[in-house]
Amino acid sequence: MxxxxxxxxxxxxxxxxxxxxxxxxxxxxxxxxxxxxxxxxxxxxxxxxxxxxxxxxxxxxxxxxxxxxxxxxxxxxxxxxxxxxxxxxxxxxxxxxxxxxxxxxxxxxxxxxxxxxxxxxxxxxPRSFKNYCDGLAKSRRPGRSAAIVMNANPFTLGHRYLVERAARENDTVHLFVLSEDESLVPFDVRWKLVTRGVADLENVICHKSGPYIISAATFPSYFLRDEAAVIEGHARLDLALFGSIAPALGLSARYVGEEPTSQVTGLYNRVMAQELPKLGLSCVIVPRLETGGAAVSASTVRRLIHDGRMEEARELVPATTWEYLASPEAAPVLEAIRRAGEVVHY
Amino acid sequence: MEILRSAMAGTLESSDAQVTVEPGEGGIELELSSSVMNQYGRQIKATVLETLERLEVKDARVTVVDKGALDCTLKARVECAVFRSCGKSAENIPWGGAVR
CATH class of the missing domain: 3.40.630.30 (Gcn5-related N-acetyltransferase (GNAT))
Incomplete structure (x- = not known):
C-alpha cells in the first residue's frame, strides 16, 4: 500500500x-x-x-x-x-x-x-510566551492596574475617553495597541497616534499587543469574517491567554468600550463579561462617548473619511490624530480608506 | 558561516529530524526535543553542536525536533538547514565537508 x-x-x-x-x-x-x-x-x-x-x-x-x-x-x-x-x-x-x-x-x-x-x-x-510575559512584567507597577486593548483604527475621542476613565480609576493603565497589520490604518500610524494621544496621561503605559492578544493566530475571526460560533471560540481562546498575561502585570481589571454596532467586538465583549471574572479580573464596560446623539467610533471616523467629510471626522478625533490626518503623510492612508469597499468592522 | 535568514530542513517522520536555524542573538541557542531524549539527548546535542562548529556557525537559534534520527541523518539535516539559511544550497556543495 x-x-x-x-x-x-x-x-x-x-x-x-x-x-x-x-x-x-x-x-x-x-x-x-x-x-x-x-x-x-x-x-x-x-x-x-x-x-x-x-x-x-x-x-x-x-x-x-x-x-x-x-x-x-x-x-x-x-x-x-x-x-x-x-x-x-x-x-x-x-x-x-x-x-x-x-x-x-x-x-x-x-x-x-x-x-x-x-x-x-x-x-x-518553548519560551516565547514566557518571554513575552516576562517582558511585560518589567513595566509592572505597584497599586491598582488595569488593561485596555484597542485597535485604534484610528485613535478617536472615544478611545481617549475610555483611557481617561481607566486612568482616573486606576494607579496604572496598560494600554495594548493591536500590532497585527490588518487594518486600513497601518500599525506604525496607529501606534504613533495612540502614544501621542495619551502622552499627557502619566499613568498610562503603551504596549504592542504582539502575537498573544487579538492576533491573526489567537483571533483570526477578528480580522476576517466568520460565523458567530467561531468568533466565540476564538474569543474564549484569546481570553484564556489573557488570563496568563494578566498576572505578569498584576492586573485587576480590563476596560472595554460598549459596542453598539460591530458583531465581532460585541460578541467579544459579551464573552469577556463572562470569562474575565472567572480569571479574577473585573470587566468594566464603559458606555460610548456621544456627540450630537451618536456614539463616537473609529468605524464612524473611517466612514466619514471614506465619504470625504473630513470636517465632521475632525470633530471626533483628538488634536493629535487630526494633526496627522491633515498632514501630507496621511495621504496614502486616507486614499486607502476612500477606496475601501467596506470601512466598518463587521 | 553566518545565518542570514531562517531556514528549515528535514521532516517529523520516524527516524528523521526537523532542523530549523534562525539568526541568533549572540551565540548558539539550541532547543532540542526528541522522542529518545532520555536515551540519546546528550549525544544528539553533541552531534548538532559539533556540526555547527564545523560549519563555523557562531550565532544562531537552532531548533531540532528529533524523531530518532541516526547521527548521519542529524548531521545532514543541520548542514542542509544551515546552507539554506545562507543561500548556499543552490551551489555545488561538498556535503560532509566544511563549506566556506
Missing amino acids: SDTLETINSWDKRAWAQVDALLEREGIRRDGNLDYTCGIFDDDRRLVATGSTFRNTLRCFAVDSARQGEGLLNEVVSHLTAREAERGLFHLFVYTKAKSVKFFKDLGFYEIARVEDTLSFLENR
Whole structure:
C-alpha cells in the first residue's frame, strides 16, 4: 500500500467533500478561513489524513480512525511546517482538540492555553510566551492596574475617553495597541497616534499587543469574517491567554468600550463579561462617548473619511490624530480608506 | 558561516529530524526535543553542536525536533538547514565537508 500526500486544490470538489467528511468523523468543522490544505490519499484515492494552515497557524487536522498510530499526522505536520517555512513563517501555532495535545507535544509544540478542556493552543517555541510575559512584567507597577486593548483604527475621542476613565480609576493603565497589520490604518500610524494621544496621561503605559492578544493566530475571526460560533471560540481562546498575561502585570481589571454596532467586538465583549471574572479580573464596560446623539467610533471616523467629510471626522478625533490626518503623510492612508469597499468592522 | 535568514530542513517522520536555524542573538541557542531524549539527548546535542562548529556557525537559534534520527541523518539535516539559511544550497556543495 502506498499513500500520497497532495495539496487539496480549491477547485477539487471531490477532495473537499472527503476533507469535510473526514473532519466531521473526527468531530471537527472546517474553518471558514484557511489558506492551504493538504491530504494523504491511499491507493484507492480515499483520504486518510488532512491538515490545513491559516497564516502562521496549523489547524483542522484529522486522521482516519482506521489509520491512526502510523505516523500520518507527523507527515502532514512536516509538510505544513515546510510549506510555512517556504513563505517565511517559522513561529507557528496549532489549534487542536485538547485530547490530541499529546501528539503535537511529540512534534515540538508546547501548549500555552486551553479552553474548557476542549480546545488547545500550542506554539513551536518553548519560551516565547514566557518571554513575552516576562517582558511585560518589567513595566509592572505597584497599586491598582488595569488593561485596555484597542485597535485604534484610528485613535478617536472615544478611545481617549475610555483611557481617561481607566486612568482616573486606576494607579496604572496598560494600554495594548493591536500590532497585527490588518487594518486600513497601518500599525506604525496607529501606534504613533495612540502614544501621542495619551502622552499627557502619566499613568498610562503603551504596549504592542504582539502575537498573544487579538492576533491573526489567537483571533483570526477578528480580522476576517466568520460565523458567530467561531468568533466565540476564538474569543474564549484569546481570553484564556489573557488570563496568563494578566498576572505578569498584576492586573485587576480590563476596560472595554460598549459596542453598539460591530458583531465581532460585541460578541467579544459579551464573552469577556463572562470569562474575565472567572480569571479574577473585573470587566468594566464603559458606555460610548456621544456627540450630537451618536456614539463616537473609529468605524464612524473611517466612514466619514471614506465619504470625504473630513470636517465632521475632525470633530471626533483628538488634536493629535487630526494633526496627522491633515498632514501630507496621511495621504496614502486616507486614499486607502476612500477606496475601501467596506470601512466598518463587521 | 553566518545565518542570514531562517531556514528549515528535514521532516517529523520516524527516524528523521526537523532542523530549523534562525539568526541568533549572540551565540548558539539550541532547543532540542526528541522522542529518545532520555536515551540519546546528550549525544544528539553533541552531534548538532559539533556540526555547527564545523560549519563555523557562531550565532544562531537552532531548533531540532528529533524523531530518532541516526547521527548521519542529524548531521545532514543541520548542514542542509544551515546552507539554506545562507543561500548556499543552490551551489555545488561538498556535503560532509566544511563549506566556506
